[in-house]
Amino acid sequence: MQALDALINRVSVARLGEPAPSAQQRELLFRAALRAPDHGQLRPWRFLTVEGEAREALGELFARAQCVRDPQAPAALLDKARGMPLRAPLLIVAIASPKAHPKVPESEQLLAAGCAAHGLLLAAHAQGIGAIWRTGELTGDATVKAGLGLxxxxxxxxxxxxxxxxxxxxxxxxxxxxxxxxxxxSDLGAVAQG
Structure with a gap:
């Protein structure tokens, strides 16, 4: 696939099945992620892969987080949390891991980590792999972060x-x-002030 085609036509794919990306495909995914713009070459990101039975364990972690937030959470909500990681054969947890630096603020490093994740999605699309980036309240949940070792x-x-x-x-x-x-x-600045 041509680079511009991947950039212009990438779409999120919510319905995903087996097989997961191969080892060779994954290598390319992560190589693409590592080419993100990175002031200071800090590489303020890291990734965790979750597949196989680990997806069920992640679902239990999501359910536990839900119980911490709401001890009266209905069973249907807990079941939904347990099923979330089962929607694809491979999950990659994209983590921003900023480094202390006098010239590169944390906000810039968060953007770099986002670019790394986006590069991974583009590389997936270029290889015919379906992918979707999901967020939600679990990304900021303390129980989930602790359970994943952040x-x-x-x-x-x-x-x-x-x-x-x-x-x-x-x-x-x-x-x-x-x-x-x-x-x-430059005239716009003068008009905005006037």
Whole structure:
């Protein structure tokens, strides 16, 4: 697949099945992630892979987190939490792991980690692998973070679900770049102040 095609036509794929990406495909996914813009070459990210029976353990962790938040959580909600990691054969937990640096603020490092995750999604699409980036309240949940072994300064930026697309890929919505781009003029600053 051509690079521009992957950039322009990547879509999230929610319905995923077996097989998971192969070892060779995963190598390319992570190589692409490592090419993210990275001021200071700090590499302020890391990834955890979750597959096989570990997905069930992650589902139990999600259910436990739900119980901590709401001890009266209904069984249906706990079952839903348990089933979340089973929606794809491979999950990758994308983690921002900022480093102390005098010239690179943490906010910039979070963006770099997001770019690394996005690079991974683009590499998945380029290889015909279905993927979707999911967030939600579990990304910031203390029980989940502790259960996954995150350090205090780290944060989950997303759960990337990967597998074989089930069904046809949707066509991305056509957007017009002109709706999002404008030329700046120094006169605008003067007008805004006046």
């Amino acid at each position: 350090a205090a300064h780290e944060q989950i930026i997303g759960f990337l679900y990967l597998g074989t697309p089930l069904g046809e890929l949707r066509t991305p919505q056509a957007l017009e770049p002109a709706d999002f781009v404008a030329a700046w003029s």
